[in-house]
Amino acid sequence: MQNTPQTRVLVTDTTANPAPLGLLGFGMTTVLLNLHNAGFYGLNSMILGMGIFVGGIAQVLAGWQEWKKNNTFGATAFTAYGFFWLSLVAIWLIPKMSWGAAYASDEKGLSAYLFLWGLFTLFMFVGSLRLSRLLQVVFATLTLLFFLLAIGDYTGNAALKTFAGYEGVVCGLAAFYGSMAQVLNELYGRTVLPLGSK
Known part of the structure; x- marks a missing residue:
């Protein structure tokens, strides 16, 4: 039996970086929702639309692209937070449907939801300590945001939720900025805006 010669092929990844899309989807939607939390306007279709398409679908797509690039952290973060936005919109909309009124979440339930997302984000913050300073800021402020909102919902403290809104705008x-x-x-092949890379 003859040995067949083997050829090694080196495949170079030439696909674009998906992180800017994921950060943009997260950042824009977070700013708009937290301007609502800070009291600038009510919960409206602009926030719902951004939550579904930009915060939700765009981040999930970015997460799947990070998976292709073998980036477990990016894939987990973008995919999870993309589905967070989709689930949040579902929490708001399901009770508005004729069959969903009985399933409306109360503030204690929302507090548990936000607390679990805060716990997840705390672990992601620990992971970000191996990454850029910018990502550390994003995950630190997001951890604080989730816990502030969870405590605000649990206690019914409207002032705390308003403060969380301002903190969320910073996040x-x-x-x-990172996007x-x-x-x-x-584009410029140099540092135009620093990220505080390690």
Whole structure:
């Protein structure tokens, strides 16, 4: 039996970086929702639309692209937070449907939901300590945001939820900055906007 010669093929990944899309989807939607939490406007279709398409679907797509790039952290973060946005919109909308009124979540239930997302985000923050300073800021402020909102819902403290809204705007703007920094730095081939890389 003859041995067949084997050829090694080196495959180079030339696909684009999905992180800017994921950070943009997260950042923009987070800013808009937390302007609502801070009391600037009510919960409306603009937030719902952003939650479904930009915060939700765009982040899930970015997460799946990170999976293809063998980035477990990015894949987990973007996919999980994309589905967070979709689940949050579902929590708001299901009780508005004729068959869903009986399933409306009370503030204690929402508090548990937000607490679990805060716990997940705390672990992701620990992971971000191996990454850029910018991502550390995003995950630290997001951890704080989830816990503030959870406590606000549990206690019914409206002032705390308003404060959380302002803190959430900071979190969203940090993610938005990270998205734009990665795009501009790649385009110009140099650091235009620093990310505090380790």
